[in-house]
Amino acid sequence: MRAAFRDIASGLFLLLLAIVLYLTARAIPARFPIGVDSGFLPEVVTTALGGLAAIIIYQGVRRSGKDRPEEDTNAPVSSRVGFTLALILGYCAGLSLVGFLPATLVFLTLQIYLLSPNAERSWKMAGAISVITTISVYALFTFAFGLVLPSTGIW
Amino acid sequence: MELWSLGFDLILTPLALALIFSGVCVGMVFGAIPGMSATMAIALFLPMTFGLDPVMALALLVALFVGGISGGLIPAILINIPGTASSIATTFDGYPMTQRGEAGQALRIGVLFSFLGAVLGCLALFFLAPPLADLALGFGTFEYFSISVFALTLVAGLAGTSLIKGLASAALGLLLAMIGIAPIDGTKRFTLGIPDFDAGLALLPVLLGLFAVSEILKEAENLCREKKTPPAAFAMPRLFAMSWRAFTSQGVNLIRSSAIGIGIGLLPGVGSGTSNLLAYLAAKNSSKTPEAFGTGIADGLVASESSNNAGVGAAMIPLITLGIPGDTVTAMLLGGFLIHGIQPGPLLFQINGELVYAIFVALLVANVMMLLLGYFGIRQFVKLLAVPRQYLLPIVMVMCVIGSFALNNRMFDVYTLIAFGAFGYVMLKFQYPFPPLILGFILGPMIEQNMRSALMTTRGSFLPFFERPVSAFFLTLAIAYVAATLWRTLRRS
Numbered sequence: 187m188r189a190a191f192r193d194i195a196s197g198l199f200l201l202l203l204a205i206v207l208y209l210t211a212r213a214i215p216a217r218f219p220i221g222v223d224s225g226f227l228p229e230v231v232t233t234a235l236g237g238l239a240a241i242i243i244y245q246g247v248r249r250s251g252k253d254r255p256e257e258d259t260n261a262p263v264s265s266r267v268g269f270t271l272a273l274i275l276g277y278c279a280g281l282s283l284v285g286f287l288p289a290t291l292v293f294l295t296l297q298i299y300l301l302s303p304n305a306e307r308s309w310k311m312a313g314a315i316s317v318i319t320t321i322s323v324y325a326l327f328t329f330a331f332g333l334v335l336p337s338t339g340i341w
Numbered sequence: 342m343e344l345w346s347l348g349f350d351l352i353l354t355p356l357a358l359a360l361i362f363s364g365v366c367v368g369m370v371f372g373a374i375p376g377m378s379a380t381m382a383i384a385l386f387l388p389m390t391f392g393l394d395p396v397m398a399l400a401l402l403v404a405l406f407v408g409g410i411s412g413g414l415i416p417a418i419l420i421n422i423p424g425t426a427s428s429i430a431t432t433f434d435g436y437p438m439t440q441r442g443e444a445g446q447a448l449r450i451g452v453l454f455s456f457l458g459a460v461l462g463c464l465a466l467f468f469l470a471p472p473l474a475d476l477a478l479g480f481g482t483f484e485y486f487s488i489s490v491f492a493l494t495l496v497a498g499l500a501g502t503s504l505i506k507g508l509a510s511a512a513l514g515l516l517l518a519m520i521g522i523a524p525i526d527g528t529k530r531f532t533l534g535i536p537d538f539d540a541g542l543a544l545l546p547v548l549l550g551l552f553a554v555s556e557i558l559k560e561a562e563n564l565c566r567e568k569k570t571p572p573a574a575f576a577m578p579r580l581f582a583m584s585w586r587a588f589t590s591q592g593v594n595l596i597r598s599s600a601i602g603i604g605i606g607l608l609p610g611v612g613s614g615t616s617n618l619l620a621y622l623a624a625k626n627s628s629k630t631p632e633a634f635g636t637g638i639a640d641g642l643v644a645s646e647s648s649n650n651a652g653v654g655a656a657m658i659p660l661i662t663l664g665i666p667g668d669t670v671t672a673m674l675l676g677g678f679l680i681h682g683i684q685p686g687p688l689l690f691q692i693n694g695e696l697v698y699a700i701f702v703a704l705l706v707a708n709v710m711m712l713l714l715g716y717f718g719i720r721q722f723v724k725l726l727a728v729p730r731q732y733l734l735p736i737v738m739v740m741c742v743i744g745s746f747a748l749n750n751r752m753f754d755v756y757t758l759i760a761f762g763a764f765g766y767v768m769l770k771f772q773y774p775f776p777p778l779i780l781g782f783i784l785g786p787m788i789e790q791n792m793r794s795a796l797m798t799t800r801g802s803f804l805p806f807f808e809r810p811v812s813a814f815f816l817t818l819a820i821a822y823v824a825a826t827l828w829r830t831l832r833r834s
Binding site for chain 1: 388389391392393505506508509512513515516519523525526528530531554557558560561562729730731732734735736738739740742743746747750752755756759762763766770771772773788789792793796797800801
């Protein structure tokens with residue numbers, strides 16, 4: 187990713203966010219007669235954010251054409267991050283659907299397998315670590331610390 | 342003295358000592374594995390502290406902090422990769438010593454001077470924190486507002502490479518803190534009509550998401566790229582790695598480097614990642630043989646390791662006396678305080694004095710344990726460099742989920758964790774620093790509450806902020822700092 191693109195894209199996002207939040211802040215009803223009301227600080231901060239976003243965009247525009255492309259992130263890397271994020275989201279959904287024990291067991295197995303270098307990937311190893319970890323963590327938090335873990339009534 | 346005695350009574354129990362021992366061990370392991378950090382170690386253990394008494398919980402977290410900072414020297418010396426940013430300068434002379442076959446000696450020198458630097462940092466904490474807390478008791482809304490604004494601008498400027506991005510990150514943190522019910526008049530803001538947002542976002546999932554989950558995503562990227570570096574083999578040296586004469590000749594270096602570490606540790610946002618480099622440069626510049634630096638001499642090791650460990654005690658000073666965390670690790674520690682219902686600040690000394698002194702004692706004990714573990718268990722820690730991160734990171738993720746859920750027993754906090762993990766990863770990619778966002782999020786309510794309370798007494802006039810000396814001093818510093826940095830940035834571009 188080029189530094190200029192990074193600055194322009196993030197600056198535009200922040201500018202848009204600042205405008206939306208500023209308009210929302212302006213709509214906050216004034217309830218307090220003395221000093222400043224609840225909309226004052228949000229308005230100040232969103233205005234500042236908008237100004238900063240404009241400077242970031244300006245810096246990006248000035249830099250564009252001058253900077254060289256940085257090290258390209260290849261597809262396997264992006265997909266690994268994407269899979270990891272998808273697994274984490276799936277894990278959260280799993281916690282609500284099937285409870286802590288099965289969701290954690292599946293998540294750990296898949297995540298360990300996914301993060302392992304290709305030459306070291308082993309379902310057996312990932313599974314063994316997952317079973318031991320899940321049961322240990324469950325026992326520790328439930329029986330030793332008395333914490334409530336996500337459950338569905340079954341697990 | 343009575344509070345010291347109470348502090349010793351609370352910490353010198355089998356459970357507390359066992360927790361501190363475990364904390365230092367785990368912290369050193371996390372510090373020793375490149376890519377893992379003290380922040381992650383604390384993230385991992387925060388959920389475990391829910392079931393503990395606050396004193397025990399904080400003793401454990403402080404021990405993790407000490408271990409996490411100290412462990413970074415192991416890979417820095419053995420494989421030329423600093424385990425944490427606080428050990429970057431350790432590689433300069435540590436690794437050349439390893440290449441000469443003196444790895445064991447380098448490790449023992451590093452551990453010894455880490456301990457000595459940490460003791461000096463603890464002394465700063467013991468002697469500076471109580472009078473600072475007394476001073477802070479006289480502060481009102483004007484002063485708290487100005488100090489918070491000063492801390493935020495300093496962190497914004499120093500945490501990353503760009504002040505503008507740092508300030509934008511701080512502004513985002515302030516806006517995130519505004520979600521929910523406003524102070525003073527209870528108006529709902531930015532809740533999108535979702536009831537879960539009414540109470541605002543909880544600190545812990547935001548912290549864990551930004552620092553732990555985003556790190557896991559980053560590591561998912563790095564794990565498939567990196568090549569393994571086998572740890573260097575080394576022979577254990579004699580018990581004292583240097584002669585008495587060589588030891589005493591490091592006295593000035595130790596004191597100067599520790600003073601740098603303490604000074605940097607006191608400032609919000611700078612952290613030990615900078616202090617070790619500054620101390621190394623200071624040692625090199627004041628040396629009669631600067632050309633020897635980088636070739637594997639003890640002076641470089643002493644400078645780096647004593648400064649980074651001295652910063653641990655110093656970083657606790659603003660946290661305990663003002664409730665303002667200076668860096669990511671102390672922000673995590675603040676999370677530890679808050680989940681046990683303890684609000685750090687000047688009143689902590691009066692309301693919960695025994696807890697403060699228990700933390701002091703825990704810090705001291707943790708450093709002694711770090712010395713013993715580092716001195717006698719170094720061979721075992723070296724083996725830990727081979728522990729695959731692909732096994733550790735998913736476990737850290739599970740612990741983060743448990744910690745977030747256990748906070749209020751609701752899945753909303755888990756979703757917050759994931760959202761901030763993804764957001765943190767995007768911030769990393771676009772090179773926006775986290776610490777200003779976190780500090781903005783933590784200080785946002787403090788800034789708004791104090792500003793609005795102050796403006797109620799002045800009937801909307803901002804002038805009194807510049808009429809009270811402490812408030813005027815910090816606000817002027819903040820404005821001058823931002824103006825000077827902006828001027829430099831504009832001139833450069």
